[in-house]
Amino acid sequence: MTTPIRQRLAECAAKARTCEVSGCHLPRQHFGKWCEAHDRRAQETGHPLGRTIRRREFEPFVKGARRYLDRHQDHPRIAKALSWLEALVYASGAAPAEITRKSTAHDRLLTWLVKLRRQEVSPVEMLAIAIGICAYREWSPQVFRSDRHFNHQLAIRVLRLARAERITTMHRGCHEYRRHDRITSGVRDLLSEALNRHVGVVALSVARKLVAKVNASNPVPTALTMILAGTASLASGQGAGTNEGKPTNE
Numbered sequence: 001m002t003t004p005i006r007q008r009l010a011e012c013a014a015k016a017r018t019c020e021v022s023g024c025h026l027p028r029q030h031f032g033k034w035c036e037a038h039d040r041r042a043q044e045t046g047h048p049l050g051r052t053i054r055r056r057e058f059e060p061f062v063k064g065a066r067r068y069l070d071r072h073q074d075h076p077r078i079a080k081a082l083s084w085l086e087a088l089v090y091a092s093g094a095a096p097a098e099i100t101r102k103s104t105a106h107d108r109l110l111t112w113l114v115k116l117r118r119q120e121v122s123p124v125e126m127l128a129i130a131i132g133i134c135a136y137r138e139w140s141p142q143v144f145r146s147d148r149h150f151n152h153q154l155a156i157r158v159l160r161l162a163r164a165e166r167i168t169t170m171h172r173g174c175h176e177y178r179r180h181d182r183i184t185s186g187v188r189d190l191l192s193e194a195l196n197r198h199v200g201v202v203a204l205s206v207a208r209k210l211v212a213k214v215n216a217s218n219p220v221p222t223a224l225t226m227i228l229a230g231t232a233s234l235a236s237g238q239g240a241g242t243n244e245g246k247p248t249n250e
């Protein structure tokens with residue numbers, strides 16, 4: 001009635017190799033550092049505890065970036081970044097004939113760029129997204145778990161400027177659906193590395209300006225400013241200046 005020794009040995013070995021995420025005691029995948037769930041999350045977001053950052057979370061910064069770019073398009077560093085993005089989308093050549101499981105990150109990225117080209121996505125819009133997400137990271141650093149998480153989300157948000165294409169199928173009658181192609185990890189690495197190299201510095205410097213502007217117009221409330229403004233809630237006994245300003249986004 002005892003458990004076969006082989007099975008017990010296998011169980012002990014699995015326990016010894018637990019997921020690297022702290023607090024997670026699940027066995028690791030055969031290859032890699034994480035359990036199945038954390039590995040999948042890392043594949044999807046760029047970090048085992050990361051999440052997908054939605055455009056609407058940092059939309060105010062995208063709007064600010066667009067206004068800024070509108071006024072400063074001729075600034076040499078901005079003009080250079082825009083012309084690099086223009087070349088990336090509009091001069092990168094024809095899409096590969098087909099994407100298969102064996103396609104390289106290069107071919108997959110090219111397919112995405114052609115999609116942006118077909119939809120006439122502008123370099124200004126792409127740069128506004130890059131600036132917007134940089135500003136969001138300056139504003140709420142804790143939202144991004146690591147550089148890699150940030151880089152992957154940057155690439156995803158830029159490529160998702162291409163709307164999902166409508167596909168019509170005749171399977172069991174006529175249906176129309178939107179095809180959401182996956183942006184693979186290799187594509188995100190390839191694109192984010194190039195974006196950081198060619199537009200990263202200018203995006204970050206504009207992002208910091210936008211964040212500084214927001215901070216200047218909405219200073220962090222102190223006990224004194226709240227009392228002066230009459231917003232301190234004395235009756236509830238809640239001390240002013242408690243650290244509950246920023247949402248954690250968790």
Ligand SMILES: [Zn+2]
Pocket residue numbers: 019020021024025026034035036037038
């Ligand atoms: Zn895990």
